[in-house]
Amino acid sequence: MSKEISQAVIRRMPRYYRYLGELLDEGVERISSNELSARMKVTASQIRQDLNNFGGFGQQGYGYNVQFLYEEIGKIMGLNEQHNIIIIGAGNLGQALANYVKFEKLGFVIVGLFDVNPELCGKSIRGNKIEMIDKLEEFVKTHKVDIATLTMPKEKADAVANQLVSLGVHAIWNFAHVDLEVLDENVVVENVHLSDSLMQLSYNMTKNKREKETLE
Amino acid sequence: MSKEISQAVIRRMPRYYRYLGELLDEGVERISSNELSARMKVTASQIRQDLNNFGGFGQQGYGYNVQFLYEEIGKIMGLNEQHNIIIIGAGNLGQALANYVKFEKLGFVIVGLFDVNPELCGKSIRGNKIEMIDKLEEFVKTHKVDIATLTMPKEKADAVANQLVSLGVHAIWNFAHVDLEVLDENVVVENVHLSDSLMQLSYNMTKNKREKETLE
DNA sequence: TAGATTGTTAATCGATTAACAATC
DNA sequence: TAGATTGTTAATCGATTAACAATC
Numbered sequence: 001m002s003k004e005i006s007q008a009v010i011r012r013m014p015r016y017y018r019y020l021g022e023l024l025d026e027g028v029e030r031i032s033s034n035e036l037s038a039r040m041k042v043t044a045s046q047i048r049q050d051l052n053n054f055g056g057f058g059q060q061g062y063g064y065n066v067q068f069l070y071e072e073i074g075k076i077m078g079l080n081e082q083h084n085i086i087i088i089g090a091g092n093l094g095q096a097l098a099n100y101v102k103f104e105k106l107g108f109v110i111v112g113l114f115d116v117n118p119e120l121c122g123k124s125i126r127g128n129k130i131e132m133i134d135k136l137e138e139f140v141k142t143h144k145v146d147i148a149t150l151t152m153p154k155e156k157a158d159a160v161a162n163q164l165v166s167l168g169v170h171a172i173w174n175f176a177h178v179d180l181e182v183l184d185e186n187v188v189v190e191n192v193h194l195s196d197s198l199m200q201l202s203y204n205m206t207k208n209k210r211e212k213e214t215l216e
Numbered sequence: 217m218s219k220e221i222s223q224a225v226i227r228r229m230p231r232y233y234r235y236l237g238e239l240l241d242e243g244v245e246r247i248s249s250n251e252l253s254a255r256m257k258v259t260a261s262q263i264r265q266d267l268n269n270f271g272g273f274g275q276q277g278y279g280y281n282v283q284f285l286y287e288e289i290g291k292i293m294g295l296n297e298q299h300n301i302i303i304i305g306a307g308n309l310g311q312a313l314a315n316y317v318k319f320e321k322l323g324f325v326i327v328g329l330f331d332v333n334p335e336l337c338g339k340s341i342r343g344n345k346i347e348m349i350d351k352l353e354e355f356v357k358t359h360k361v362d363i364a365t366l367t368m369p370k371e372k373a374d375a376v377a378n379q380l381v382s383l384g385v386h387a388i389w390n391f392a393h394v395d396l397e398v399l400d401e402n403v404v405v406e407n408v409h410l411s412d413s414l415m416q417l418s419y420n421m422t423k424n425k426r427e428k429e430t431l432e
Numbered sequence: 433t434a435g436a437t438t439g440t441t442a443a444t445c446g447a448t449t450a451a452c453a454a455t456c
Numbered sequence: 457t458a459g460a461t462t463g464t465t466a467a468t469c470g471a472t473t474a475a476c477a478a479t480c
Binding site for chain 2: 007010011013014015017018076077078079081083091092093095096097099100102103106108146147170171173177179186188190192193194195196197198199200201202203204205206208209212
């Protein structure tokens with residue numbers, strides 16, 4: 001078995017992908033780890049180490065072919081396949097995510113939207129009619145669903161997550177304000193906590209402010 | 217000068233805050249690092265190390281007083297003060313954030329919403345009328361604005377960010393799909409890239425799937 | 433006081449950076 | 457071939473965990 005790749009590395013991959021996409025848009029054909037290092041403000045050494053976890057994508061004396069590397073990183077992250085997403089909780093955030101066109105370009109296609117609120121029943125977001133939650137089970141059983149996005153109050157998240165796992169969903173993208181954990185280790189969970197991010201910002205901002213006050 | 221606290225530690229603080237808040241809701245009065253460790257699935261050692269970056273909040277033989285620790289961590293993250301937020305880009309995500317009541321409970325109050333789209337002009341979100349972007353400068357000059365949230369296309373984010381910095385905003389919470397950097401080192405920037413998070417999920421999900429296929 | 437648990441130092445582990453031989 | 461730049465090993469740095477003396 002090959003050595004496990006750390007989440008620290010994996011977190012950086014989408015960023016490489018983004019910068020390579022920009023280079024591609026600019027028409028840049030090849031790039032060295034040194035040039036990319038300057039752009040991305042990470043060390044060239046880290047770039048080479050990170051990439052070599054997945055294979056040798058470069059060429060000595062030349063660098064990396066931008067198009068090729070872009071595609072390879074895409075494949076590493078599974079972007080060569082379509083992933084179907086359902087969103088459970090069609091409130092503001094759920095609707096915002098459903099409207100986010102960028103996801104579709106990456107191969108993540110929203111195929112269903114569910115909510116408990118009858119007022120939302122019948123409303124459509126980019127061609128997806130919002131369904132009532134009691135249709136969820138039937139839907140997942142009859143459609144290919146890879147990822148379930150949870151944008152609902154934290155009180156309900158755990159039960160819905162367990163239901164989805166038992167229905168065979170492969171991944172849960174959780175925006176509810178709990179750290180979801182599922183028993184099935186084949187199901188991956190990614191917790192996104194926007195208020196955590198805001199608090200981190202607040203800490204750094206407050207620290208700045210306090211330091212400035214101390215100097216005065 | 218005291219030793220710099222690493223971002224790794226700071227990222228964990230909101231999580232401690234959240235778990236302590238839950239304990240408080242459950243009526244738990246005191247907790248040891250060991251009990252908290254079991255709940256949070258981190259080592260007790262890490263909890264004690266993390267907290268002691270900011271001071272000794274516990275008591276030997278007793279543990280930590282939940283209420284006290286909760287409040288102290290809140291203060292560390294600056295939650296003892298109100299922070300005013302404006303949102304620039306009142307599309308789906310901007311509106312979703314403006315509707316997020318939880319932020320207000322933490323002391324983050326939305327005081328303004330701006331967009332370029334005239335169709336949104338006059339619409340209100342929880343008492344905040346969406347204003348046209350040409351009102352932004354005047355607004356920031358005449359109101360206390362601590363944090364600016366950018367929920368706009370990446371093409372415009374950099375220019376708006378620079379404008380905001382020159383107007384004296386203290387922090388930028390950026391959802392545009394670029395890594396914003398500002399020249400003023402007193403301004404803190406937090407980049408939130410939802411598609412990066414989705415790609416990380418996709419990587420882990422795809423890895424699972426590939427491993428399963430290899431076994432067959 | 434005895435037991436429990438912190439605060440803190442020391443040890444370990446893992447991630448990042450530096451260096452350089454391999455090679456295009 | 458000479459120059460450039462990767463892939464990879466070795467060195468360093470930082471973060472996590474373990475251990476235990478201090479102390480409530």
